[in-house]
Amino acid sequence: MSSRLSGSSGFDVGPTLLFCPADRPERYAKAAERADAVIIDLEDAVAADDKPAARQHLHGHLEALAAPEAEALRRRTVVRVNPAGTEAFDADVEHLAGAGAALVMLAKAESVDDVAAAAAAFPAAGIIALCETAAGVSRAEQIASHPQVVALMWGAEDLIASIGGSSSRRPDGLYRDVARQARTQVLLAAATHGAAGIDAIYADIDDAEGLAAEAADAVGSGWAAKACIHPAQVPVVRQAYAPSAEDLEHARALLDEVPRHGGAFRFRGAMVDMPLVRHAEQIVRRAEAAGDA
Structure with missing residues (x-):
């Protein structure tokens, strides 16, 4: 199932995107089956020592997706690479640049130059810029203006860490004001440039009620999709996006x-x-x- 809920160009998957660690290749297919798109993660989900093997697994998977019969799955597979300017990003590019990724998520995008680096490395891919630091959120509109950007996503926890905070949410589970502002800013930046907006993950896996409320707000606000970190979250988000x-x-x-x-x-x-x-x-x-x- 896929939807095109915004004026975006090149982003037509959603409303659920499920993260999967790149060092767990046995989970790739399962994640893709359970959600509308799978984000195979080479960044935070994989320890530094495990990244080389993860890149090899992912390269082989992308090569398999190059088969004509796998085109639909290839188009709903997102590769999250490490931040531009890091050795890990350079290694990601070295192993994956020619592997045929359709969508590449750039972690901790902080400038249009970061996006340009990812776009140059993956010229045939749509770029999903992840604005999850103070610099990334502040420059979200510049980042969204790059012609290869098809979507913006935001992230609360890295954002709060980047400004010296210790929690993105208040004791009642709702976002603190700075996180709410960032969420709004990224969504407006995406919409300004015709890109899709992807709402951040909901970390409390057991709180289905809280996730449902946040997903409903995402729908009403105009987010094209919401990222998930566990398969159990997928039906909750889908239900929120399906009108009564x-x-x-x-x-x-x-x-x-x-x-x-x-x-x-x-x-x-x-x-x-x-x-x-x-x-x-x-x-x-x-x-x-x-x-x-």
Whole structure:
């Protein structure tokens, strides 16, 4: 299942992206089966000593995905590489640059120059820039302006660490103000340049209720997808992105009325103008992506 929920160019997977450590090749296929896309991670999920073997595993996997019958899976496989300017990034490029990755996630992107380095190394790939430091968030719009960027993702924990904090969330589980600002800033930067926005992971795997609330907010705010760190999170996020029967009926009925009016009109007790029409169109698109329309 895939959806194209934004004006992005080159990003058509979602709404669930599931992380998988690159040093666990036996999990690659399982992760891809359970989510709409798999992020095979060469950065934080893999210890430094294990990265060389992980690169070899991933190279072999990408070569296998070059077969015509594997094209659909290749297009929903994301490779997360290490930050530009690091030895680990250089090693990632050396092993994977010609392996045919369709989507490359650049960890800790902090400037358009970082993106340019990834784009030069992977010229045929869409770049997902991960804005997860103070510099990356502050320059999110510049980063999103690179023509090879198809999506921006943000990350709370690395961001807080980069500014000297110790927790991205308050005791009630909600984000602290600085994290909320960063989340908003990255989403607006992505939308400004026609890129998709990918919402950060929810670290508490056992808190399905909290994840559901955050995913629902992501849907309402316009995030095209949300990253997951455990397969159990995938159905929760999918449920949030699938409109309820009531919302879908309302959206369809509203859209049926549009051709009968020349401008704003009254519908079921509310005034409807073009922004609300666009909201209804988004609901129908999400239903179609979920297979409910």
